[in-house]
């Protein structure tokens with residue numbers, strides 16, 4: 076509980092600030108933004124996203140390019156921030172394809188992954204142009220082949236691999252067990268041969284995404300090394316070098332008490348040995364190595380701000396009932412894949428620091444006990460009209476939430492850049 080609050084305080088000290096006790100984002104006052112745009116709302120700081128992109132790109136310089144996984148936050152204004160930094164995009168639907176194009180990403184810099192791609196989406200990217208389609212199953216291979224044949228094209232594809240047990244890591248394990256994502260590593264050679272036999276497909280790459288929310292540099296480096304070994308195996312089998320090796324995203328950010336931020340210095344220190352692996356492997360020597368993080372780039376830059384509608388003291392527990400909740404931010408409520416429900420870092424927008432802080436349950440307006448933003452956030456005393464902010468809310472927040480549930484309005488989304496706030500497209 077105390078740690079959860081100190082995480083909020085640490086994040087505020089590192090990335091935000093307070094003026095007169097009022098939380099600022101990119102130099103703008105959250106209380107003023109709340110007056111202007113109404114509550115609840117999401118606010119994203121463009122400078123923090125650029126900083127994260129540049130820091131990661133610098134840490135892996137000479138080894139990998141950093142693309143952006145659009146699913147983390149698909150607003151074109153946000154994709155554009157990374158596109159302007161030089162990022163390509165990893166997309167998982169036709170709508171994400173359109174968002175990436177609208178943000179100025181060139182079609183050849185877009186990778187299309189995801190199981191169960193629809194015929195309409197395959198058609199859309201084949202006709203509009205795409206860097207690579209990442210194949211995840213046999214039916215998809217057939218449907219991409221058919222679309223390519225209809226257009227008289229040869230489509231560049233990569234094989235997404237569901238890795239064996241040695242490649243596990245990250246909080247959500249996606250390898251070494253049965254999975255709907257990608258082809259099992261055990262069948263890799265057969266899949267390679269099958270693609271090679273299709274004249275409308277051109278096998279150019281391998282894709283390994285071993286898990287999300289990885290906070291351990293050594294685990295990520297081990298996964299990347301594993302991906303390079305698999306890629307070398309594919310290059311040897313097809314007897315030509317690969318164009319790309321996509322090592323996935325999965326770089327984590329601290330959400331909970333006790334989480335430690337990913338150590339970029341440790342990542343940087345591991346890069347030379349990965350570069351050596353590539354240098355001695357003819358099938359990889361000319362390959363473009365790609366990382367496609369989402370959460371790491373946008374998560375820390377976003378806050379969800381809600382206003383307290385009522386406070387209630389029930390049988391010894393303090394409740395702040397706000398106008399924001401799980402319909403906008405399912406992850407903060409603990410209902411997006413968390414096994415143990417723990418509190419996201421939550422802060423009062425006005426906190427002069429000297430007031431007594433006590434545990435508050437911050438809940439939303441929905442008629443369900445699941446609608447919780449924090450179970451025991453240490454906050455100064457709250458009253459109706461006060462504002463609270465949920466930090467680490469820039470990724471997998473609004474678009475990963477049941478926005479239709481109980482038919483409440485959508486929140487505003489505001490991008491702050493160079494001291495200016497802009498309402499971004501919904």
Ligand SMILES: Cc1ncc(COP(=O)(O)O)c(C=O)c1O
Pocket residue numbers: 144146147165188189284286287288323324325326367368369370371
């Ligand atoms: C194929 C693929 N790439 C990239 C990502 C982005 O992951 P993260 O946000 O953990 O970096 C995901 C997330 O599910 C994914 O499925």
